[in-house]
Amino acid sequence: MDILVENVAALLTEQGFTVGTVESATGGLISHMITSLPGSSNFYKGSVVSYSNEIKSNVVGVNGGDLTRYGAVSAVVAEQMAAGGRRLLGVDFCLSDTGIAGPGGGSPEKPVGLFYLGLSCREGTYSREYHFSGDRSTNNQTAARTALGWLKDYLSGEWIPGKLQR
């Protein structure tokens, strides 16, 4: 069993919080990692895998103008995915990701390995930019573990929204 998932699960259960995800590049991997843990339905409510722009806007509520203006792989969209998912799924925390896992889809402005992660909680909605350098599978695994690690940092008090970074 995955020790990171077990630690997040223990913290969520202890504090009585629920979580959901809105995934793009990771394509359901975060959800799969969490639900591999027996009993995860006690704190995990579900996910939208918004692999297309239509699902990002029609289901999750990402602004269509922002998708055009900033592109699907952007901080703005990661934040709207997390905030929209928190509302839609009715959870205390929503994690999101949008990125270019590769091997295709990269450009000079947005190269393979560029990821934005989002986290929405009662204090607000936050995003972080990452540049991963692995292959498709490794980039997605790293993104998933980084998102779960961010939530763990919040739950363990190692990261305080608005204090240490935006």
Next chain:
Amino acid sequence: MDILVENVAALLTEQGFTVGTVESATGGLISHMITSLPGSSNFYKGSVVSYSNEIKSNVVGVNGGDLTRYGAVSAVVAEQMAAGGRRLLGVDFCLSDTGIAGPGGGSPEKPVGLFYLGLSCREGTYSREYHFSGDRSTNNQTAARTALGWLKDYLSGEWIPGKLQR
């Protein structure tokens, strides 16, 4: 790379169809398997992982009365998940699953390993009942592969809706 996913991807691409999933027990595994294939965004649009009854009814549109009457793990709910997902995600095919992967959650009427898979397509919406006998991970892997195999049978003409079974 997974040969089953590659075969389904080739058939979908050849025939110009799109697919989405609504997952319960498998918790995003089907979506993760499909999106592990580079270029899958050409035919794969996304998923709702409806791990809670609230998400099944509020997001996917499963009837709340039917959830109470038949339970989340039932043919009726698998069919409504597939049909609701096909509408919500705007796809040609929607695969769904609901089951008891274990180790907990079983009962005499609905033992661990009971799964219902759903498939919604233009001809209608169908469900199938399975009894798997593995552990949590194996049951979910088997459910995911069986759902993808069902879609492959449709796309290759080996299964014709309404002809060989309901």
